[in-house]
């Protein structure tokens with residue numbers, strides 16, 4: 001770790017805190033909601049200071065930063081660890097934590113216990129749960145426990161072995177099912193619903209059928225808001241992006257160039273320069289020059 005100064009914390013946040021009510025107001029005013037994932041402190045600061053409304057500590061961190069093949073192995077402890085780091089970087093955005101696979105599937109008690117940990121131990125302001133009608137009673141129970149819940153339907157990565165990573169909602173039955181899912185989550189008290197990988201037309205239909213906001217990822221521009229995975233946005237994944245991803249920067253190329261430049265400077269003696277070195281005060285330096293050279297130890 002270098003001895004760099006940590007940036008001073010802002011005395012007060014200039015923009016008002018985003019809450020569940022803010023998201024609802026945005027929907028009613030037809031002002032798009034912005035959302036991104038973050039998994040650590042520096043990224044959270046960047047995303048929050050850019051004015052993004054919702055920051056999701058997604059279980060996509062399993063792939064994006066932990067190198068797993070899917071979201072399935074991600075544990076509660078990993079999610080809590082990353083949510084705490086993100087919490088320290090967020091002032092304004094609504095902070096949502098993803099409940100990982102297995103953390104809400106056994107019983108309402110298990111789910112409420114784990115959701116409570118996100119709020120109490122990691123400072124999340126809401127939790128996200130995958131599933132529709134099959135999770136509506138659970139969403140109601142968690143909401144009853146005073147914890148705000150964001151739903152997630154369409155392509156739900158925790159169901160990969162049942163559904164695959166495929167666009168959902170392509171038949172009339174599937175569309176009816178998704179609309180029923182969304183309405184059940186709304187009736188259960190969800191504050192917003194993520195719609196992942198569904199046809200644009202279906203995203204639009206669900207959005208107009210609901211009073212609560214929809215946040216789309218591959219669900220078209222009619223959704224009330226959009227979310228992307230930060231690592232997709234800046235190309236830090238090393239994988240072929242999905243159709244719905246737009247890359248706004250190439251951080252992989254930028255970082256690779258910086259690291260190659262550094263290594264070549266070290267090898268060529270160009271780093272560190274004198275200006276990047278500490279120096280003895282004049283007197284001590286003169287004394288050192290006059291003293292006998294220290295003998296190199298023998299190996």
Ligand code: KIV
Pocket residue numbers: 037056057058059060061098152194217227229
């Ligand atoms: O885990 C995640 O990043 C997500 C988003 C894709 C919505 O669930």
